[in-house]
Amino acid sequence: MTFDDDPTSLQPVESAISPNGSRSLSFDPGAPLLEVEHLSVEFPSDDGPVHAVDDVSFTVAANEVLGIVGESGSGKTVTSMAILGLLPKRARVRGAVRFRGVDLIGRKEKEMQAIRGARIAMIFQDALASLNPVFKVGDQIGEAISVHRKLPDRAVRDRVVELLDLVGIPQPRQRADQYPHEYSGGMRQRAMIAMSIANDPDILIADEPTTALDVTIQAQVLEVLERIQERTDSSILLITHDLGVVAGVADRVMVMYAGRQAELGSVDEIFYDSRHPYTLGLLASLPRLDRGGARSQRLHRIKGQPPSLIFVPPGCPFHPRCPAAEVPGRCNTERPAFREIGADHRSACHFAEDLDREQLLAPEPATS
Amino acid sequence: MLTYITRRVLYSIPVIFVASFLLFAFVRATFDPTAHLRASRTAAEAIKSERKRLNLDKPTVVQYSDWLKKFVRGDWGTSERTHERVFAMIRRSLWVTTQLIFWGVLVSALLAIAMGVYSAVRQYSALDYTLTGLSFVALAMPPFWFGLIAIQFLSADLKNVFHLQEPLFYSIGLHKPGVTGLNVDYLRHLALPVMTLTVQIVAGWGRYQRAAMLDVMSADYVRTARAKGVPRRRVIFKHALRNALIPLVTVMALDIGVLFGGLIITETIFSIPGMGRLFFDSLLRGDATVLVSWTVVTALFIVLFNLLADVAYGWLDPRIRFS
Structure with a gap:
């Protein structure tokens, strides 16, 4: 078997996934690429179940970059591990993860092995x-x-x-014979990307691919990812806590908080017409050079700490930290539905339509 | 890698000098090679001339340097107990002990790796708990007790229960008189002493391997291998085990070095004429000439296996090898 010189036309993997035919799943090429429906993941603990992911639904279309944003413990990584079936056995997974129409939850290890790295590949943080x-x-x-x-x-x-x-490692023939510790940080992440695209997968899950890198290297690695995505037509699930990264690369953005979805929409909707106080808080806390007078203003911060995933606050999990919360009221009693508020724009806020964006985005006045 | 080994060898040289001098001085300070003459009627005269013959009237440093020159040439003196050449005695004992260590370490290493891998992969399973329990039992059993129990049950009782002419497992020596070589007789003699040795070391190594394997199984690179679609068996035995062996091999090398002088009880119980027996017999008779060479030889083995541990570490871990 030979490979074309043009890296855009990599060999299809379909024929090679199951040389013996026994572990192949029959995918429907017409079905949506990835549909996650009502995905919930719980881990048992001595203090009760940890609700790492709670009723999360989204789709990824072919050739699309979906950014998943949230702070540590918001369920981003667990969601991606659930898609690949890499969660530990003690994890209780409910819901569906359909890849080309086939539900991957509860599949046999052999069946998942044929998918991992071939159809869905992953790039890790460190x-x-x-x-x-x-x-x-x-x-x-x-x-x-x-x-x-x-x-x-x-x-x-x-x-x-x-x-x-392809991922921009100089002298690739010599470098292939080196060990990871002989690579620089940026080169290691490039090597990880090279490994993940080895079989021309349909979906790349990139879990904080730039977090451990210097800012200049971050930009280079993101550039490599974007180039790869353009050339190979794969979709990317870009998991990050950095809204700046998402703004540059993603088509759509999903914001997660405490294992639940807060908001989902196009990049423009999330950045310019956000309809969730948590998203607005994240946006306001970005350091901005274009807003002038940076020295006279403190960076905006979201008050408080993210909740424990064992004792999630009743109602909306964000209500204790939310500046727009109506407490007591609906916010601390009624769990907000993750509802459609525009074409392909969803928010889990009771007051999504009535939020005072200007007030929520306003920088905190300097106090010292 | 060559620089690394060279550096480690060079570090070993001063250690050997200091260790051998201290051992020489301690043996000189505690054992009097002329003690057996004290009972004779002309004791004073005889002791004086013997001391002169053995250079015991000179300062310790001079004695040490004379001894060292001879030691390096292979002239290790003559035993006061057997009047045999010490070099030949130690060489013979060392060969016997080496056989015991070889089989004991081979069995222990294979068992420990199998136990460690199983216990880590099936953590908190029934067999994991059983192995953990047995490990603590083994660690708690002194070898003199286990050795005697093994002789009683597996040699004597087994023979009586099945009305055998001879015991299935022997408890004396490594061969029947007149028999040599690697044969069934050898294995029947080896079984119990190797078992006693294995019980002493397998528990520790098994626990160590379990911990190392557990550590590695939760490493990010194991997750990467799984995310690539590598089958579970291959993830465990290639990606995880290869890393988990690095600490075990180091510990094994260090332990083996100690074993060359440390099988005193096992060898005594099973009447195996190895290094441990030689030490015990020489100690009882105050055989200073044998004791000096014996202690230095065992020290050399400890230094040698420390060196091997470092070399093995570099060989197994490219991060050490290339820095």
């Missing part, structure tokens, strides 16, 4: 910890290929060099 320290980078990328298709070593090797070249 590339140094995520690469095996005792194997050469090239061999680790090669393994991602060889577990999914039978290829001669020579072809795997050529493909690895091609992939390293």
